[in-house]
Amino acid sequence: MSRILAAFMDPAGVNHGGLPTTHWGGADREVYATRRQLALDGLQPNRQPIAAQIVWWGVTGRGGYGERVAFLYRRDLAAPKRPATPAQLAALEKANRARRTCSTCTVVQTYVIPRWLGECFACHASDEAWADYQAREARENATDRLTGREAA
Ligand SMILES: [Zn+2]
Incomplete structure (x- = not known):
């Protein structure tokens, strides 16, 4: 089944409780954006x-197919992210x-x-510790590659 269905095109939200609804790719990116x-x-x-x-019709978290929803916000009402406060930065620094x-x-x-x-x-200077550390790093990097995670 296509991920784009005519049934999902409902700009006035008539069938969706008044919430303007569009299909995949149907939203104006200049006007709307997801939180991300x-x-x-x-x-x-x-x-x-x-x-x-x-x-849209797509893969769900449970491994099957189903209706997926993404909420959109208006760009013109969005605000810059609040920068961290000095107290927050101090807490991070401390941690x-x-x-x-x-x-x-x-x-x-x-x-x-x-x-x-x-x-x-x-303190822990020993060849054994270094070897252990390097083995762990190598294992973690290998895992990162397998899972597609970015290495820090
Ligand atoms: Zn030390």
């Missing part, structure tokens, strides 16, 4: 109600610092201390 599309432009919906929806601080020598390292190691490499 707004985020790509550094915008957020700014508490506006959902303005329209896209309905980051804690992850880089060795519990054995209390030195703040330039790298995040691996949880399985529990201390910095200087």
Whole structure:
């Protein structure tokens, strides 16, 4: 079945509770955007109600096929994302610092201390630890490749 169905073209929302509805590819990208599309432009919906929806026939999360819906917001009502407050940034910095601080020598390292190691490499200096670390990295990279995840 095509993902585009005439039944999904309902600009006035007559059959969709008044919510303007369009099929896949039928929305004007200049006017409407999904939350994710707004985020790509550094915008957020700014508490506006959902303005329209896209309905299409596609793969569902349960591995089958079904009706899929994406909610759209109006670009002209969107607002720039609020930047993090100084308090939020300070909290992030603190958390980051804690992850880089060795519990054995209390030195703040330039790298995040691996949880399985529990201390910095200087404290845990042994060829065995390095070999273990490299083996783990290689395994994780291989997993990332398999799952298509971007390597950090
Ligand atoms: Zn240390």
